[in-house]
Amino acid sequence: IESHVDKQEGPVATLLVQNGTLRVGDLLVVGDTLVGKIRVMRNHTGNRLDTAPPSTPVRGLGLKSLPEVGDLVRVTSERKGFTVAKRQITRPAPAAPPPPPVRTDDGAETPILTLPIIVRADMLGSLEAVCNEIERIGSPSARVKVVVRGLGNITEGDVQQAASSSAKIFGFSVRCSDAIAEHARSQGVTITTEKVIYDLLRKIRDALEAILPEETIREDLGTMQVLALFRKEAKWHIVGGRIKAGKIVAERGVKAELVRGNDVIAIGKLLGIQAGKEDVREVVEGQECGMKIGGIEGIEVGDTLRFVKEEVRKQLLQ
Numbered sequence: 001i002e003s004h005v006d007k008q009e010g011p012v013a014t015l016l017v018q019n020g021t022l023r024v025g026d027l028l029v030v031g032d033t034l035v036g037k038i039r040v041m042r043n044h045t046g047n048r049l050d051t052a053p054p055s056t057p058v059r060g061l062g063l064k065s066l067p068e069v070g071d072l073v074r075v076t077s078e079r080k081g082f083t084v085a086k087r088q089i090t091r092p093a094p095a096a097p098p099p100p101p102v103r104t105d106d107g108a109e110t111p112i113l114t115l116p117i118i119v120r121a122d123m124l125g126s127l128e129a130v131c132n133e134i135e136r137i138g139s140p141s142a143r144v145k146v147v148v149r150g151l152g153n154i155t156e157g158d159v160q161q162a163a164s165s166s167a168k169i170f171g172f173s174v175r176c177s178d179a180i181a182e183h184a185r186s187q188g189v190t191i192t193t194e195k196v197i198y199d200l201l202r203k204i205r206d207a208l209e210a211i212l213p214e215e216t217i218r219e220d221l222g223t224m225q226v227l228a229l230f231r232k233e234a235k236w237h238i239v240g241g242r243i244k245a246g247k248i249v250a251e252r253g254v255k256a257e258l259v260r261g262n263d264v265i266a267i268g269k270l271l272g273i274q275a276g277k278e279d280v281r282e283v284v285e286g287q288e289c290g291m292k293i294g295g296i297e298g299i300e301v302g303d304t305l306r307f308v309k310e311e312v313r314k315q316l317l318q
Contacts, residue, residue, distance in 0.1 A: 001057070003066040004123030005152040005174075011036070011063045015073060022052040026075045028063065034082040035073070036063030066151055069124055113142040115208045116167035118158050119149040120174045127151060130172050130197060137205050139317050144208055154180055154191060163187040168207055172200050205317060212315035221254065221307040222246020222284075224291065226299060236271060236294040241305070243289070248273070248307045249282045256293050259304040268295030270307060 002014040015022065026038050039062025041049045052058045067073050076082065119134070121127035127149055137144050147165055148158070154169060154176040162169050162184075169184070171193040176184075184191050190207075194200040228240035248254075254270040271292040273280050283289045293299065 002069060002123075002125065003151075004125075005066070009040075009061050011061075011066045011151075013060050013063060013067055013073075015058055015060055017052050017054050017056045017058070019054060020075070021054075022056075022058065022060075022075065024050050027077070027079065028060070028067075028073050029076050029082055030067045030071045030073055032083055033065070034076070034079060035065045035067055038062060066124065112140075113208075113211055113213075115142070115144045115204075115211055116147045116165050117144060117204065117207075118162050118167050118169045119146055120154050120158065120169070120171040121149075121151060122173040124151060126172055126197070130200065133197070133201050134204060137201065137208060137317070142208055142212055142317070144204060153177070154193070156180060156183060159184045159187055159189050159191075162189045168192070170194075170200055170204055172197060209315070209317055212317075214312050215315050217311045217313055219309045219311075220246065221309060222248045223259075223307070224248065224289075224305045226301055226303045226305060227288070229299065229301065230290060236292055237296065237299055238290055238292050239299055239305075240288070240290045243283050243285050243287050244304070245285055246307075247282055247284045249309075250280070251309075253309055253311070255308050255310065256291075256296065257306040257308065258296050258299060259306050260300075264306075266296045266298070268293050 001016050004012055006012050022038065022041070024038055024041050028035050028038065038060045041052060041061070042059045043049055043052075044057060049058060117134075119127065119130055121130055131146055131149055134144050134146060147167055148161055150158075153174045154171050158169055159180060161167065167189075169189060169191045171191070173195050174193060176191050176193055181191060192200070192203050192207075194203065223244045223246065224241040225244050226239050226241045229237065230240055231238040248270070250270060250273040256268045256270050257264045258266040258268070271294045273283055273292075274290040275283055275287060280289070291305070293305070299305075
């Protein structure tokens with residue numbers, strides 16, 4: 001009815017006897033797997049027991065592996081015919097159905113980013129709770145994939161598994177020895193342990209956001225019709241015109257797109273604005289002004305200059 005790994009006692013399972021009598025020294029099996037021998041048995045007050053009749057809940061110590069909540073545990077008299085469980089239980093996470101492809105507005109498919117992780121916890125209930133919450137982390141274009149989950153402290157096997165699958169290791173209320181931590185560093189494996197579940201989930205969320213690509217946010221400022229060409233230098237032009245729409249601001253990062261017909265012929269940058277022979281910061285629809293444009297060749301009277309501002313931001317999960 002419950003199982004966990006105790007730091008001093010190792011794997012501990014709380015069992016409810018349904019039929020027969022459970023005794024110290026009994027071999028226990030789950031299905032075809034031998035999970036170990038009952039070496040110590042205690043009641044709900046912590047006192048040792050030698051036998052436990054039906055309807056008695058007991059804590060069994062000395063097992064090699066932990067049965068899961070709801071498992072039917074049987075007593076066997078011999079080891080033959082059974083698979084011997086490992087000392088610490090480590091199981092591949094249940095395979096999740098593949099997420100539907102993400103399509104852009106033009107119908108093209110975009111790849112879904114996946115963060116593979118290994119999760120360790122001290123108790124089965126904690127492990128299930130963590131994994132259930134992990135399923136909520138992500139977006140249509142990015143998700144977390146639990147490749148292995150298990151009970152007990154972080155092991156060398158976890159590090160090797162993480163190194164081979166490019167996964168990160170996250171542990172809840174478990175320890176990582178100095179030797180394992182050093183081995184992980186040598187393999188380029190990141191290990192994160194927390195004692196508060198929300199702190200662990202936040203670290204997992206941060207790790208997923210870290211692999212999201214940057215996105216470019218475009219803001220259309222306005223357009224100007226070119227009415228005159230005043231000066232031409234090797235790297236810049238000074239042109240005069242009237243603002244047809246919007247508000248154009250002279251600040252760092254504003255791009256100028258030369259539009260002829262419906263096509264963008266060239267892209268440069270806005271270097272400055274003058275109105276009434278004075279430098280100004282902004283001009284609005286209907287105003288006439290002069291502009292210093294860099295990086296564009298071949299501007300002609302009648303052309304349209306469209307001004308945009310682009311900002312590169314790190315994507316965040318919603």
